[in-house]
Amino acid sequence: MPVYFFWGADEFRMKKAVRALCDRNLNPDWASFNYEKIPPEQSDAIIQGLNQAMTPPFGMGKRVVWLVDTPLCQRCSADLLTELERTLPNIPDSSILLLTSSNKPDGRLKSTKVLKKHADIREFDTIPPWKTDQIEHQVYQVAKDVGLQLTPQAAALLGEVIGADTRRLYNELEKLKTYWTKPNQALPPNAITDLVATSTQSSLQLAAALRQGNTDRALTLMTDLLERNEPALRIVATLVGQFRTWLWVKLMTESGERDTRIIAQAADVGNPKRIYFLQKEIRNVSLPQLQNALQLLLSLDYSLKRGAPETVTLHTKVIELAHCFKPV
Structure with missing residues (x-):
């Protein structure tokens, strides 16, 4: 297939895939003639890319045209959509048209549907820390x-x-x-x-300290994470994901479900064997405690996105969260 669309936030993996695609299709002796990298700042980038992809390669090997960080699957005019529908099915096998974007394609757009029909779409998104x-x-x-x-x-x-x-x-x-x-x-x-240089501080360890009601350790971990320039919203996203998983496992278990595959599906856990360990982690934690903690985390996420001061807000919420799990 001569059309590829790579998307995702994992820039390193995506660049490796781009390099591998170029190595497979470009002849080193003719690469300077047959390789075109078109930046998004160029006003007619997409049209130029489509035109270049229709041009036969010069000499040996194939032609590779790379549209970098294209907005094609986020917005697309009617004229551009017509050009896509006309060109993509007719790109010759002697050319490779590569489109990349850090954003997930908007499935509602017609341009995305056209690409799904004619392109090899590959995801290079970053795996959430809790998975x-x-x-x-x-x-x-x-x-x-x-x-x-x-x-x-x-x-x-x-x-x-x-x-x-x-x-x-x-x-x-x-x-x-x-x-x-x-x-x-x-x-x-x-x-x-x-x-391998290891750090004893991670957002998942912070989640464990909060679940145990260990305020001192949770504050220490939070301070260390911030000193290592870990983004506050990423910390919160990890905590939200972990507490949501615990909440679903607890909810399904208390409802009487015993099939770990069903619990894993509900909790979005890829490996059902992990359910046993998750159940063990929350054995002494109540469902209302987890519900309250998740509400606090979502409130924290909202406050940070509204511009609240990071350090004070995070430390205040850590104290509140750890207090949720203090033994009565």
């Missing part, structure tokens, strides 16, 4: 890409330490591969402890 099973799966995939075997404990530890930061994940795995001299054996977790 630990997806992060762990990504660790395995990247380890496979760099040619390194990991034990399950090592993969889990690496996912916990690095999270969804794919740039750092690739860098650390390349470093570990250089260090590991036993290619036929899986890398153990102690190698990660020795070589």
